[in-house]
Every structure is written in structure tokens, then in C-alpha cells.
Amino acid sequence: MLAKVFSFGLLGIEAYPVEIEVDISRGLPAVMLVGLADTAIRESKERVKSAIKNSGFNWPQERITVNLAPSDIKKEGACFDLAIAMGILAASQQLNSDKLKDYHILGELSLDGSLRPSKGILPIGIAIAKSKVKSMLVSHQNAREAAIVSNICVFPVKTLREAVEFLNNPETIKPLKLDLAGLFKQNADYEVDFNEVKGQYLAKRALEVAVAGGHNVLMIGPPGSGKTMLAKRISTIMPDLTFEEALEITKIHSVTGILPAKDGIMSCRPFRLPHHTSSSVALIGGGSMPGPGEISLAHQGVLFLDELPEFHRDCLEALRQPLEDGFIRVSRATKSFVFPASFMLVCAMNPCKCGHYHGPKSSCRCSTTQIHSYRSKISGPLLDRIDIHIEVPPARYQELTSVGPAENSAQIKERVDKARSIQRERLKGERAFYNARMNHRQVRKFCALGKEENELLKMAMSELNFSARAYDKILKVSRTIADLAESQDIKAGHLSEAIQYRSLDRDFFS
Ligand SMILES: Nc1ncnc2c1ncn2[C@@H]1O[C@H](COP(=O)(O)OP(=O)(O)O)[C@@H](O)[C@H]1O
Ligand SMILES: [Mg+2]
Numbered sequence: 001m002l003a004k005v006f007s008f009g010l011l012g013i014e015a016y017p018v019e020i021e022v023d024i025s026r027g028l029p030a031v032m033l034v035g036l037a038d039t040a041i042r043e044s045k046e047r048v049k050s051a052i053k054n055s056g057f058n059w060p061q062e063r064i065t066v067n068l069a070p071s072d073i074k075k076e077g078a079c080f081d082l083a084i085a086m087g088i089l090a091a092s093q094q095l096n097s098d099k100l101k102d103y104h105i106l107g108e109l110s111l112d113g114s115l116r117p118s119k120g121i122l123p124i125g126i127a128i129a130k131s132k133v134k135s136m137l138v139s140h141q142n143a144r145e146a147a148i149v150s151n152i153c154v155f156p157v158k159t160l161r162e163a164v165e166f167l168n169n170p171e172t173i174k175p176l177k178l179d180l181a182g183l184f185k186q187n188a189d190y191e192v193d194f195n196e197v198k199g200q201y202l203a204k205r206a207l208e209v210a211v212a213g214g215h216n217v218l219m220i221g222p223p224g225s226g227k228t229m230l231a232k233r234i235s236t237i238m239p240d241l242t243f244e245e246a247l248e249i250t251k252i253h254s255v256t257g258i259l260p261a262k263d264g265i266m267s268c269r270p271f272r273l274p275h276h277t278s279s280s281v282a283l284i285g286g287g288s289m290p291g292p293g294e295i296s297l298a299h300q301g302v303l304f305l306d307e308l309p310e311f312h313r314d315c316l317e318a319l320r321q322p323l324e325d326g327f328i329r330v331s332r333a334t335k336s337f338v339f340p341a342s343f344m345l346v347c348a349m350n351p352c353k354c355g356h357y358h359g360p361k362s363s364c365r366c367s368t369t370q371i372h373s374y375r376s377k378i379s380g381p382l383l384d385r386i387d388i389h390i391e392v393p394p395a396r397y398q399e400l401t402s403v404g405p406a407e408n409s410a411q412i413k414e415r416v417d418k419a420r421s422i423q424r425e426r427l428k429g430e431r432a433f434y435n436a437r438m439n440h441r442q443v444r445k446f447c448a449l450g451k452e453e454n455e456l457l458k459m460a461m462s463e464l465n466f467s468a469r470a471y472d473k474i475l476k477v478s479r480t481i482a483d484l485a486e487s488q489d490i491k492a493g494h495l496s497e498a499i500q501y502r503s504l505d506r507d508f509f510s
């Protein structure tokens with residue numbers, strides 16, 4: 001007898017429908033599985049067989065042929081197990097096959113017949129919402145993730161046995177419904193807060209400016225000065241995610257299989273901290289079955305590159321394009337994949353190889369040449385996309401022990417939100433949403449200076465030996481500082497603060 005089961009597979013971060021046909025015919029007992037990748041075939045066969053037996057069903061002693069269509073896409077992963085098992089049970093008349101056509105069936109089986117979570121259930125749920133059959137059977141551990149898609153019915157199951165009983169009697173399981181608005185709000189709590197950072201007023205101010213204008217940042221300071229601590233708190237002062245943005249980042253995390261089961265939807269902006277030994281595939285995305293990399297996992301949040309000079313040069317070079325475009329395209333022979341990658345880049349580095357150049361005790365033992373060569377490891381084109389450099393000296397003892405209340409993230413975020421809304425208003429119809437995204441023409445249009453300010457900038461450019469590329473950056477950052485102050489004009493004070501944020505452009509070694 002022939003049975004047909006509907007399921008879905010993943011390509012990149014999108015889902016595509018897969019039809020699973022099972023035919024049982026007379027012949028020597030054997031299983032033929034076609035349409036999967038080689039290793040996946042073998043493994044799936046064994047899991048399905050054990051799961052069926054251990055759930056108390058019969059394994060048919062006949063010839064079983066399983067076909068996964070379309071056959072031109074090599075399917076990977078284990079999320080077809082449950083569908084294959086149910087197809088076999090239907091073809092051997094161990095379950096009510098009339099009902100199979102009403103559901104999409106997904107899930108990986110354990111040998112004992114229980115269901116395990118699968119990757120990418122959110123994008124699959126989104127695809128199901130657009131298909132004709134709008135119900136799905138899925139592991140209870142993926143159910144919340146799937147249920148954030150509206151207009152579909154998600155039936156959570158724990159075991160193969162439960163799934164079969166459900167088909168025989170659909171009353172046994174109720175579809176999972178989520179209070180989306182509530183969940184979205186409830187999840188929007190960060191575990192860290194800026195008020196935990198003592199002192200460091202200048203660094204915190206610079207980060208506030210950076211987030212307000214969407215500027216990328218580089219922090220330079222000795223080990224232990226709090227760079228990582230500061231970086232981890234940046235997402236807490238970024239504007240709230242919209243529901244659509246939250247859905248998009250949840251989707252990326254879902255296909256990577258790192259979405260916590262309890263969350264369903266991610267309402268916090270991500271913070272990603274890839275190690276400097278990361279490969280460019282891990283960082284940028286790709287692989288034989290292309291998947292998103294760290295830059296996409298950081299989408300709408302912060303990508304933190306600690307020890308910037310230690311990263312492979314080709315990794316840093318590969319960041320340039322996504323920093324410009326907000327997405328990354330990975331091409332394969334037959335298809336190209338696009339992964340969103342719009343993130344705030346935050347980098348940190350020691351001032352020199354030993355870490356103590358300009359340190360409190362000036363205990364640096366590096367030669368000038370060594371310092372130069374250490375700093376020249378960061379690629380110029382990448383540096384070109386970083387508007388703000390700040391020095392982060394170790395907090396003084398008094399600051400660390402002070403008990404005075406520091407400002408919390410919510411208070412800082414309020415000012416950021418206000419500055420962002422001023423920018424949105426000004427940049428309406430300009431294809432830039434915040435100051436950092438302004439092009440040269442827009443900088444000239446929106447960052448005009450008065451006479452006094454012009455003089456100041458001219459002087460700074462020559463006195464401090466700034467490169468020409470610093471010019472537009474200083475103007476953009478001044479614009480943001482003026483926006484935070486709710487000032488129409490860029491004033492001398494705003495400009496001189498922005499000039500402070502170009503540490504690396506200044507001639508350090510004279
Ligand atoms: N300003 C500060 N306020 C509170 N704790 C701090 C501060 N600076 C550093 N620390 C403490 O020192 C630890 C090391 O800081 P870290 O952020 O890892 O430094 P870095 O990344 O610059 O090497 C932090 O985990 C924190 O406990
Ligand atoms: Mg650190």
C-alpha cells in the first residue's frame with residue numbers, strides 16, 4: 001500500500017515543502033530510502049526502525065520504499081524521521097492514513113520513540129502559514145517556536161506513539177496557542193544593565209553616542225579595564241525591537257538550532273562574541289549546506305570582536321561587504337543564499353602587544369616598532385567603517401568602590417530613543433535611518449557647520465594630523481551628539497567631543 005506524508009526541509013534560512021511517499025510491496029525485507037543525503041539516509045533508517053519497534057508497533061517484514069521529493073535537493077538533518085515513521089505505519093495499516101493529509105509532520109526520533117527538537121522550525125512554520133494545509137505535528141520542544149506564527153495550528157507531541165494516537169483520535173491533543181504580545185514583552189528583559197559598570201563615565205557616554213547614531217565602535221584599553229563588560233551592555237540601550245525584527249532574528253537562531261525552547265520569540269537584541277580563532281565560514285556564514293554565521297546571528301544586535309588585531313585578516317576583510325549592505329550573499333554552484341546581517345560592530349583591542357601602553361603604571365615594554373606593527377594588523381578598510389574610537393583606561397579604585405547609584409540602561413535608552421526619532425524625521429526619504437548611514441552627499445546636506453565650528457575642525461584636522469577619511473566621520477558623530485542634545489545646529493562643543501573619539505587617527509607615538 002502507498003502512503004503520502006507532508007513535511008518541510010530547510011535551505012539556508014528558508015523552508016521548502018517535501019513530500020514523503022512510502023510504498024510497501026512484496027519482496028525480501030529491505031528498506032530503500034531515496035532523496036536524502038548519503039549519511040542522513042543510513043542514520044534515519046536505523047532511528048526510524050528502532051523507534052517503531054520500541055513504540056510497540058510492527059516493523060513490516062516486506063520491501064519498504066521511501067521517496068523524499070523533490071529529489072533534486074539533497075536533504076540533510078533528521079527532521080524527516082517522524083514523517084517517515086508515520087508513512088511506514090500508514091502504509092502497513094497501523095494508523096489511520098485518511099488523516100495524514102491534514103498535517104505537516106516534523107521531528108527527529110530517538111531510538112526509544114521519543115521526539116527530539118529540530119532546527120529551523122520557525123521558518124518552516126512561516127512557510128506552512130503560506131501553504132494549503134495549515135496544521136503541523138511537531139516535537140513539544142519546538143512547539144512554542146512554531147506557535148509564534150499566526151494562522152497555523154501547532155500540535156505538540158512527545159513520542160511517536162502519541163503522534164499515532166493523535167491521528168487516530170484528534171481530540172487527544174489541543175493546538176498550542178500563545179499570547180504573543182505578552183510573550184514578546186515578557187522576553188524583552190536583559191540580564192545585564194549599565195548601572196553595574198562603576199565609573200567609566202567617558203566610555204559610557206561614548207557608547208551612548210555610538211548607539212544613538214548607529215556608529216560602530218572600537219575600544220582600546222588594557223586587559224581588565226572593562227571593555228567586555230561594557231560591550232555586553234550595549235544592546236540594553238538600543239531601541240526596542242519591532243515584532244517583525246524579532247521574528248527575523250528568531251528565524252535565524254531557529255535554523256542554527258540555538259533557540260532556547262522556552263523562549264519562542266527572541267525579544268532581546270543579540271550579543272555575539274566570536275573568538276578570534278573563528279574561521280571565516282563561522283564568522284560570515286556558508287559551508288556545504290550554507291547556514292548563517294556569527295554576523296547573521298548578530299543581526300539587529302551587537303557583533304563584538306574582542307582582541308581585534310588577533311583575528312585572521314581575511315575574516316576582517318570579509319566583514320566589509322556586509323557592513324556596507326546589511327546582508328551577506330553566499331553563492332553555491334546551483335543557488336545563492338542571502339542571510340541578513342545588519343549589526344552594530346563593536347571591537348576591542350589592547351593598546352599594544354603587552355597591553356599596557358599608556359597604562360596607569362606605564363609598564364609597557366613594547367618598542368615603538370612593535371606597537372606600530374601590532375596596530376597595523378587591523379585592516380584599514382575595516383577601520384574605515386568604525387566612526388568612534390575610545391580609550392578605556394582601568395576604572396580608578398575610588399570609582400570601583402563607590403556606592404553612588406549609576407544611571408541604568410533604561411535611562412540611557414530614553415535619550416537614545418529620542419535622538420533616533422530626530423534622525424528618522426530628518427532622514428525621511430533618504431534611505432538612511434540614522435546618522436552613521438549617511439553618505440557623503442547627506443553629510444554635506446545635514447552636517448553644515450557655522451564659521452567658528454568650521455575653523456575648529458580645520459584646525460583639529462591639521463594640528464592632530466587627522467587623515468582625510470576622519471573628516472566625514474567626525475561630522476556624522478557631531479551630528480549625533482547634537483541630536484542627543486536636541487540641538488538643530490552642530491555647535492563647537494559637539495564637534496570637539498566628536499574629535500575626541502578619533503584616538504587611532506591621532507599621532508600616538510610622537
Ligand atoms: N568599571 C567597572 N565596574 C565594575 N566592574 C568592573 C569594571 N571594570 C572592570 N570590572 C570587573 O573586571 C572584570 C574584567 O573586566 P573585562 O570587561 O573582562 O575587561 P576587559 O574586557 O577590558 O579585559 C569584569 O568582569 C568586572 O568584574
Ligand atoms: Mg575582554
Ligand SMILES: [Zn+2]
Pocket residue numbers: 352353354355356357364365366
Ligand atoms: Zn606594550
